[in-house]
Amino acid sequence: MTITIIPPGTETDEQYHQSKCWGSTLLNTFIRSPALAHRIITGTWRQPETPALRFGRLFHHRMDRTFAFDQHYRIAPDVDKRTKAWAAAEEQANVDGVVLISFDDHQQAEAMRASVLANPVAASLLEGAQQEIGYRGSHGNIRVQCRADVLHQGSHIADLKTTVDADEFGKSVGSYGYHVQAAFYRWLISHTCNGELLPFSFIAVEKQAPLYRCRVYDLDDQFLELGQQSVHAALDDIARRTESGDWDDHQDAEMVSPPAWMLAQVTRSTAA
């Protein structure tokens, strides 16, 4: 596979996400619903912008050393959003082409950043790393892309995640398909480093005051293997559906079983 490297700052978030390429978020959407993924990639549906998505983007920008944060964001006065002062600040921000962020959001992003930098393992992953480098290529007829939050060329990949509870990150991995993301990034980036699958870490930081705890997680081989299988199964399925034009969701009836963590929880509580 020939990979095009997209240096930081070359594309805006909007341009990157509208490239008609399959990224890890879209792959995860496809695994849940091929029909929805198809509507997103063809541009007939745009995921609604939520406050959580906006804050996630703000935090990523704050963590990106190469991003000119002050040129893109303006901190609003510490006033209620219903006041005239806020409305005036918002109007001026629109005129100046910058994003107005609340004082509280700014404080929260700063506290989270400080927490990440205070974690020695997280800080060492960020130290000397390249940030927000994009990779784009073609797998058969499917165009694929990823953008690494943190990259040490030929050595390590890391991704920043905001979370509600850093201790429960393991559950988030399954819920949000982070194992699929890790496997997908490693696979795509391996094409630029002689096929070597680089170690991949998640830097998870809480959005909750007062501690904004930060933990670094690596997925074990079993999780990565699961992710890899999901990636390749999804890419094969996308290729088949692209050819057949059938993007309908699977609609059979299915059995639901309790997850292993729930079984363990019940076993513990009945034993106590």
Place this chain on the structure above:
Amino acid sequence: MSQIIVNISKKIQGKSEYSSISASCSLEGTFLPGQDPGNECARLYAQAEAAVDRQLGLAAAQSEASHAPTLPAPAAPSSQPSSSRPMAYPSSGGRRAPSPSSAAQHRLLRMLCDRIPGAIDRILAEHRIASIEALSSRAASSIIDQLKAPAP
């Protein structure tokens, strides 16, 4: 030049009640006049034992149980860190094996050890492991904390 041969073997209980699993390792080494044979012996034993423990799935459990390392004095900074995949640990004896250290921890450990001559060798010897990948997550955390602490 003199020769040293070390042998080590271990046997542990297998999965079924009356079964056992054993592993052994022999290593040969040499030492030159002026070198401390005791140190060379200790180094070879540590390597052999780490190989046997790894074979039996004991490495993480041992490094977990061992005491905190004595840390060397800080010195000059140096080279790039490297990283590799963490090893998989089978559980032993029905007890849950300690969580293995992560690639991110290995990266930081190497960065910190690069600044302290001999630090890696001392960690390996004190934890009786062949590489830092064999450390448990908790042991790696503890070493990182100590390596980061300012020298007295």
